[in-house]
Amino acid sequence: MNCKSKVHIVPHSHWDREWYFTIEDSNILLVENLDALLEVLEQKTSFPGYVFDAQVSVIEDYLAVRPENRERLKSLISQRRIFIGPWFTQTDSLLVNRESVIRNLLYGVRGAEAMGHSMKVGYLPDIFGQNAYLPSFFQEFGIQYSVLQRGVYDDQVPRDLNFTWVSPDGKEVKTNYIYFGYGPGKFLEPSAAYFTERLNPILEALEQKNTSTNQILLPAGGDQVLIRAAFPETVQWLNQHDPSREYVLSDYEAFMKETWCGAGFKERLEGELIAGQKARIHSTIRSQRVDLKMLNYHVENKLLYVLEPLACIASALGLKYPVMWMNRIWKLLFDVHAHDSIGGCNSDDTNRSIEMRLIQSERMIDGLCNVLKKQLARAALHNEEGGDLLVFNLLPRHREILQPIVVFTRDSQFWLQDRSGASLEAMVVRQDYIDGGRQVLVTAEGEQEVKAPGYYRTELLVRTEVPAMGYTTLRVKEGKRLEHWAPVREPVIQNEMYRLEWENGEMILEDLRSGRRISGLLRFEDAGDAGDSYDFSPLAGADSLFGSTCELVDVKQGALSSLLTVRHTMKVPNHIDERALGKAEQELVIETAFELRQGEAYVRVKHVVDNSVRDHRLRVLLRHQGEHTWADQAFTALRREKVNPHWQNWREKGFAEAPVPIYPLENYVVAEGQDGQLGVITEGLKEYELLEEELALTLFRSVGQLGKDDLAWRPGRASGINNKVVETPDAQLLKPLSFAYALHIAEGPFRAEEWSKMAEEYIGHATAYHLQTLNTFEERLERFELPQPINQAPVEFSLLSVEGKVLFSALKRSEEGDGIVLRLFNPGDEDEPVMLHSELFAEIQRTTLAELPTPDSVNSIAARGYMTLKCLTEKE
Numbered sequence: 001m002n003c004k005s006k007v008h009i010v011p012h013s014h015w016d017r018e019w020y021f022t023i024e025d026s027n028i029l030l031v032e033n034l035d036a037l038l039e040v041l042e043q044k045t046s047f048p049g050y051v052f053d054a055q056v057s058v059i060e061d062y063l064a065v066r067p068e069n070r071e072r073l074k075s076l077i078s079q080r081r082i083f084i085g086p087w088f089t090q091t092d093s094l095l096v097n098r099e100s101v102i103r104n105l106l107y108g109v110r111g112a113e114a115m116g117h118s119m120k121v122g123y124l125p126d127i128f129g130q131n132a133y134l135p136s137f138f139q140e141f142g143i144q145y146s147v148l149q150r151g152v153y154d155d156q157v158p159r160d161l162n163f164t165w166v167s168p169d170g171k172e173v174k175t176n177y178i179y180f181g182y183g184p185g186k187f188l189e190p191s192a193a194y195f196t197e198r199l200n201p202i203l204e205a206l207e208q209k210n211t212s213t214n215q216i217l218l219p220a221g222g223d224q225v226l227i228r229a230a231f232p233e234t235v236q237w238l239n240q241h242d243p244s245r246e247y248v249l250s251d252y253e254a255f256m257k258e259t260w261c262g263a264g265f266k267e268r269l270e271g272e273l274i275a276g277q278k279a280r281i282h283s284t285i286r287s288q289r290v291d292l293k294m295l296n297y298h299v300e301n302k303l304l305y306v307l308e309p310l311a312c313i314a315s316a317l318g319l320k321y322p323v324m325w326m327n328r329i330w331k332l333l334f335d336v337h338a339h340d341s342i343g344g345c346n347s348d349d350t351n352r353s354i355e356m357r358l359i360q361s362e363r364m365i366d367g368l369c370n371v372l373k374k375q376l377a378r379a380a381l382h383n384e385e386g387g388d389l390l391v392f393n394l395l396p397r398h399r400e401i402l403q404p405i406v407v408f409t410r411d412s413q414f415w416l417q418d419r420s421g422a423s424l425e426a427m428v429v430r431q432d433y434i435d436g437g438r439q440v441l442v443t444a445e446g447e448q449e450v451k452a453p454g455y456y457r458t459e460l461l462v463r464t465e466v467p468a469m470g471y472t473t474l475r476v477k478e479g480k481r482l483e484h485w486a487p488v489r490e491p492v493i494q495n496e497m498y499r500l501e502w503e504n505g506e507m508i509l510e511d512l513r514s515g516r517r518i519s520g521l522l523r524f525e526d527a528g529d530a531g532d533s534y535d536f537s538p539l540a541g542a543d544s545l546f547g548s549t550c551e552l553v554d555v556k557q558g559a560l561s562s563l564l565t566v567r568h569t570m571k572v573p574n575h576i577d578e579r580a581l582g583k584a585e586q587e588l589v590i591e592t593a594f595e596l597r598q599g600e601a602y603v604r605v606k607h608v609v610d611n612s613v614r615d616h617r618l619r620v621l622l623r624h625q626g627e628h629t630w631a632d633q634a635f636t637a638l639r640r641e642k643v644n645p646h647w648q649n650w651r652e653k654g655f656a657e658a659p660v661p662i663y664p665l666e667n668y669v670v671a672e673g674q675d676g677q678l679g680v681i682t683e684g685l686k687e688y689e690l691l692e693e694e695l696a697l698t699l700f701r702s703v704g705q706l707g708k709d710d711l712a713w714r715p716g717r718a719s720g721i722n723n724k725v726v727e728t729p730d731a732q733l734l735k736p737l738s739f740a741y742a743l744h745i746a747e748g749p750f751r752a753e754e755w756s757k758m759a760e761e762y763i764g765h766a767t768a769y770h771l772q773t774l775n776t777f778e779e780r781l782e783r784f785e786l787p788q789p790i791n792q793a794p795v796e797f798s799l800l801s802v803e804g805k806v807l808f809s810a811l812k813r814s815e816e817g818d819g820i821v822l823r824l825f826n827p828g829d830e831d832e833p834v835m836l837h838s839e840l841f842a843e844i845q846r847t848t849l850a851e852l853p854t855p856d857s858v859n860s861i862a863a864r865g866y867m868t869l870k871c872l873t874e875k876e
Helices: 023-043 057-065 067-078 100-113 134-140 192-208 231-241 252-260 282-289 290-314 323-337 339-345 348-381 576-580 752-763
Strands: 003-013 119-126 144-150 162-166 171-178 215-223 244-247 267-268 388-393 399-409 414-417 426-432 438-443 446-451 455-466 470-478 492-494 498-503 506-511 518-519 522-530 545-547 551-557 561-572 586-597 601-610 616-622 628-632 636-641 662-664 668-672 676-682 687-690 694-702 738-748 766-771 801-803 807-814 821-825 835-837 843-847 866-872
Touching: 003 192, 003 252, 023 057, 023 067, 057 067, 057 100, 057 843, 067 586, 100 134, 100 215, 100 290, 100 323, 100 807, 119 134, 119 252, 134 162, 134 171, 134 866, 144 252, 171 252, 192 215, 192 231, 215 252, 215 561, 231 244, 231 628, 231 801, 252 290, 282 662, 282 694, 290 323, 290 339, 290 348, 290 694, 290 738, 290 807, 323 339, 323 636, 348 388, 348 470, 348 766, 388 399, 388 455, 388 601, 399 766, 414 455, 414 518, 470 694, 492 551, 492 561, 498 561, 498 586, 506 738, 522 561, 522 576, 522 586, 545 561, 551 835, 616 676, 628 662, 628 687, 628 752, 636 752, 668 752, 676 752, 694 738, 738 752, 752 807
Parallel strands: 003 215, 003 244, 119 144, 144 171, 162 267
Antiparallel strands: 162 171, 388 470, 388 766, 399 455, 414 470, 426 455, 438 446, 492 498, 498 506, 506 518, 522 545, 522 616, 551 561, 561 586, 586 601, 601 738, 616 694, 628 636, 628 668, 662 687, 668 676, 676 738, 687 694, 801 835, 807 821, 821 866, 843 866
């Protein structure tokens, strides 16, 4: 352009909560850093402002140590001299539940606004790829701009680094791609040598890449950096010595507003941004420390799909919604969800802290569920002697569910009745006799031990109908034997949908609807991993090893479920040095259980392996000749091709990493080809690849170092700290591991709404509670006394129901405490009508994600879209 460039220098610090250091290290440094920032900004009015990484969590951590500085911070944030928000922590948006991303923004925006201002820019300086729905989430929080570093190919932005980013539901944000990352101005100094050798070449490159604007963004910061107090003088020097440009100290809000004011940028990018050309995206980090990722998945599901809706039901009946506990749990999870944290690319000490936060969160969730279920059961059943139980349906539609339930009885033989007295379909999965132990009685003669009678703990599968978002009552009647799993000789199981057979060392799956048969259904691939905590790296000269045949272990059949178990035994090298020499003497045993439940449209699969091998990657390969895949992300599914078109000559083109076609998923991936579809719904597994004749699902990676130089798919320096070797023996995962998923085959074209519905059913959205006094240890709080805030509750209850082909995302208390918030979504390609029924709410409003009421009247959900409803209680 002919007009003078205006260079917006944005001073900032990118704050990693934890990494090769611990969060305690980070917080000690944080206090020193923010103390200095306050001093400089208060004393130097020529320093207009500073971006503190868009995270509210660091402010809370600081104030926990320096509470006396709250007003000083609020003053600077209100004046927009310190910028925080919109995030609570900068979450990895591809490894956590969609609701976790939304809640992170919710807590971030509200927390920042409480301190004076939330930055109106969706700032994404360092996360490893961008979720396709981030433009929509940002817009719903009133954020019109985004600034990001990773995930963009050069050919996507040939004319400008500013573009319109569009999510699958059509929502848009105005976006700037920080081509040289967040640190090109970190070492800005007033010297001719620095300007000539360092700064000017960067600015010239940025000017060439911005053909439609003279506004140039120069982020001036780095990881955990202190404020550069001399920046005002440096900018003054630059203006004096470079008359071809104007330099200003700026911020992201000011830059984006000025840049986009009247601009006509033509580039439009749609959906996810996961390119690894200019900045590393770490495509295979999604299988690093998979044990933590699976634990996070289970904790998120318990919180979102059990505790939150259960608490809404309970509060509608008079119990207290545990607001403060929810806040504590969510903030613990937000710490886990920061990009390095959930990525697993950390020191062992840090990963142990992450695991403990997840364990603490799960303990709180379990305890709260226990209290709410027990208080509801007491009010509804008025019986603690062992006869009744509640079954909860935590989806907003009436349905028949096949639910695992645990009951305790004196007699080994019993049966179940519904409210009408009709017997229910049920089968025993497992039954154990439990010794009653001894009780201590205090008598006039002193303490006496009395032997307590024993009882039975029974795990059941029960089929029953339950009202929408509510519960029903079942009765346990002793004296009649339920059917148990029974061993059978024939190596075959089947239900209405599938027939699964073991024959001559391989598994054969037949779809009974279409007659389609898949012989050699699955095998395992074990590959040497010469990589690090960020990236898988194939070992040169060492081919993958395959476990293709298996031996039959066991077959069991029952009225509601059948189980077939096989064992694969692979000879593999013990560690990477042996692999390079071609040795393979260690046995890797993988036991796989296939379960078919009556009425379910999928095969349940569980792999168990006791890993004793170092530096390797284990994948399960599912036979299917697919041409492309569909994988869910937030509120729909994204299509991905088998071959990345950028693969050819990637190294010669200077890519930061190889554009391997290894992709993330949230809940499911489907391979589609001429033979139809084959897909899996996983329980926390996050990485897949489509091969020529197989769909590869990564089970885990086992590596022992945080970073390495010059990997096969990632040339150059080690990611992370590159001047010190950080050993991570815990990341070798030398322990028992289990992996679960559902397998489904289908005919016809892929339909996201069908797969999303199946994933919803597989996740379960149900729980149960047996009101009894025989066992006080099944749930940790059972043995303690609890108050009983309500005395009456209906024996059957429905909070609300939804009509329409839409799916459930969340049900929670509104932030204002005047009702509940329900989020629904439509993953399909057509608009879907929706109707909500409830007798408990006076008014139902459409809201934004930030829960600010709008006047819109909505009776349908747009294709690939979502809707948030606020259900208000009667005003007193």
